[in-house]
Amino acid sequence: MTMVLAVANQKGGVAKTTTVASLGAALAGLGRRVLVVDLDPQGCLTFSLGHNPDRLERSVHDVLVGDIPAKEVLLDTGDGVSLLPATIDLAGAEALLLMRPGREFALKRALAPLLDLFDVVVIDCPPSLGVLTLNGLTAAQQVLVPLQCETLAHRGVGQLLRTVSEVQQITNPDLVLLGALPTLYDARTTHSRDVLADVSDRYAMPVLAPPIPRTVRFAEASASGATVLSGRKNKGADAYRELAQSLSAHWFDGAALVTFESVP
Template sequence: MVFTPRDQISGDAMRRIAIINQKGGVGKTTTAVNLAAALAKQGERVCVLDLDPQAHATTNFGLEPDGERPSIYDVLVRNRTMADVRKEVGENLSLVASDINLAGAEVELAGMVGREVILREAMTQDTEEFDFLLMDCAPSLGVLTINALAAADEVFIPLQPHFFALHGLSKLLETTALVARRINPGLTVSGVVLCLYDGNTRLAQEVVRDLREFLAQSRGTNRPWAAAKVFDAKIRRNIKLAECPSFGRTIFEYAPKSTGAEDYAALALEVSGVIEVGSPAEPEMAAA
């Protein structure tokens, strides 16, 4: 099978971003939901795709993942279009929901030819224009996450800076390299989002330093993460961010003056500004 690089499929400027980490509890969903809301507030047209059977992003937007309404499952398994299952959840903000049925998708897709690129095909056929498409992935590197990587141009990796944070990272990056080699040559790891950040601890600072050193080793190579950076905007630990999902609200609806809202607004500005892909190490490193 021959795969066409993304920029030959469509000339539009939509940025398709897969938010991945095979570890749970690192801030993927919180980032997908609140970065999306922040970008939408800045006037960007944003669509969130919930690719996790746990459907936390769906719940966070106030929808019940009860298996009753159309969801991404219907796109992947039943050939429905993205337009069929997409729903508006705010100004400039749409959601393709997940539901409990998605838990079976892995098995149902097992024998299907081209199962890794179903999502990409569905996106290619979709005519609706967005500036950003954010894919919230499950904590695994299974077929759903591979579908996200095959459909994405960019990867964001949320990371909680603790002692073992870097351990899973090489496996995750190797997976992006494999997908880039076999299915999606244009795939790029844009950066790491530090979540649940306690900036004043020595541990957090050490992890950030190790992470930068690790990423710097790949500069100038053809690895998908050769230009990856640690985003300057760090998401501090903030109780409001933990509370808002249970109210079915984003941080901007629930606690617009919180540090959580402030941090995701800052991240959105950094993300929507032109990211210097291919730029050398971060300024701090260059200065060091």
């Protein structure tokens, strides 16, 4: 069975796109067939995987509102994952989708013919709670919430969790909240550790391990059009590889999810 994972947080700057790109590459490194979907009109995922959104003739926008089969829009990347890209045209998709019946199901319908081709589909939701994010959550089986390890970063998480609850009640009753992924983590500070404990207590959701460390390697990788896994050994790549191994074992082998509570 194909696992469809939405990565969502309406707050920008929490390493959502970095997580989608790096986790996708790490899963591909484990031999999984991976598709990543860029649902952000800014096209940051598309750019970070080596494609210029300004030069693409077709994108996920054409799939959602133009009825072009998703398979005809897929692109290859240097990290071994397939990409359903985004362009700025996607900014107009929300208005067009609002006029359509069943608008929340557009992405799920588009991805259905692709599921036999991939083991994992990872969806990069935009930094908002609009129709595109609702499409991502409706198409997914699980949702992962990247969370920057700073106090102000969790403002808005409650609103996202309410949206997830509403999606569970209306369009996707099988959606599972996988948990929060700590990002931009600085193990040297007590503050980062305190934020993780507060998130676990306040929202009663799992906090996945390992935390993703703060490192300049992520910015360098995005600028080069590849993920942090394609460069020389670094702690950011190691963290995403460890996360991919944990999730792959959880999804396909039935292993327990590795969380902060389960780490000795």
